[in-house]
Amino acid sequence: MPAARDTPPDFAPLVARVRDDRDEAAARTMVELLYPAVVRIVRGHLPRRVAEEDLTQEVFMKVFARIDQWRGPMPFEHWVSRVAVTTCLDALRHQKRRPELRWADLSEQEVEVLDQVLQDHSQASSGDAVSARELAHKLLETLKPADRLVLTMIDMEGRSVAEVQAVTGWSATLVKVRAFRARRKLRKAMEALESTPQLRQQKAVV
Numbered sequence: 689m690p691a692a693r694d695t696p697p698d699f700a701p702l703v704a705r706v707r708d709d710r711d712e713a714a715a716r717t718m719v720e721l722l723y724p725a726v727v728r729i730v731r732g733h734l735p736r737r738v739a740e741e742d743l744t745q746e747v748f749m750k751v752f753a754r755i756d757q758w759r760g761p762m763p764f765e766h767w768v769s770r771v772a773v774t775t776c777l778d779a780l781r782h783q784k785r786r787p788e789l790r791w792a793d794l795s796e797q798e799v800e801v802l803d804q805v806l807q808d809h810s811q812a813s814s815g816d817a818v819s820a821r822e823l824a825h826k827l828l829e830t831l832k833p834a835d836r837l838v839l840t841m842i843d844m845e846g847r848s849v850a851e852v853q854a855v856t857g858w859s860a861t862l863v864k865v866r867a868f869r870a871r872r873k874l875r876k877a878m879e880a881l882e883s884t885p886q887l888r889q890q891k892a893v894v
Contacts, residue, residue: 697721699718699721699763699764699765700760700764701714702714702717702718702721703718703755703758703764706718706752706755707755707756715752719748722748722751722765722768723744725765725768725769725772726744726747726748726768726769726772727740727744729747729769729772729773729776729855730743730744730747730772730776732840732841732844732845733773733776733777733780733836733837733840734776735776735779735780735782736829738779743775743776743779746775747768747771747772747775750771750775751768751771754771766854766855769854769855770855770856770857772855773837773855773856776833776837777833777834777837780833780836780837781833824844827874827877827878828840828874830873830874830877831870831873831874831877834866835866835869835870835873836870837856838852838856838863838866838867838870839867839870839871839874841855842863842867843867843871849863849864
């Protein structure tokens with residue numbers, strides 16, 4: 689992969705060479721420059737049972753198939769990010785969505801983390817942090833693809849509303865409203881787990 693650059697690369701000449709001349713060398717350079725950003729999006733929104741490399745290749749296939757659609761002033765890398773996000777959303781929609789997270793899906797550590805979160809416990813070990821992230825991913829899988837996308841980008845990847853706008857094309861208001869509603873749905877999913885007999889029994893023992 690190419691070394692990090694202080695300024696963004698100028699994709700316009702590469703796009704022209706790919707679009708007008710079908711220049712394979714330009715296409716390879718474009719993939720090398722864009723690969724880190726694309727694979728980061730794919731890894732953050734990869735459906736279960738879908739190979740990372742397969743979905744990444746699908747993104748680039750769509751980029752080259754639709755390259756005639758890109759026009760300024762949107763930066764080319766932002767346009768590619770939108771293609772990547774849309775491809776991930778399509779893959780998530782085609783995946784059979786589970787209506788709820790079952791108790792049997794949780795590991796013992798995840799159960800403990802869930803109890804800590806619901807009881808507002810502030811202390812957690814590094815192992816708990818890993819379990820909390822796994823639990824978060826499992827809870828996110830219960831959401832609709834767009835809701836899962838916005839929470840992953842904002843709450844787990846630390847992206848700003850403006851960054852989410854750039855890669856999704858949504859308005860700032862839509863990003864904020866969708867994030868608010870998705871967090872509420874996620875809380876309901878956690879509360880549903882809290883109400884299971886297994887967790888109540890565990891608390892009674894403790």
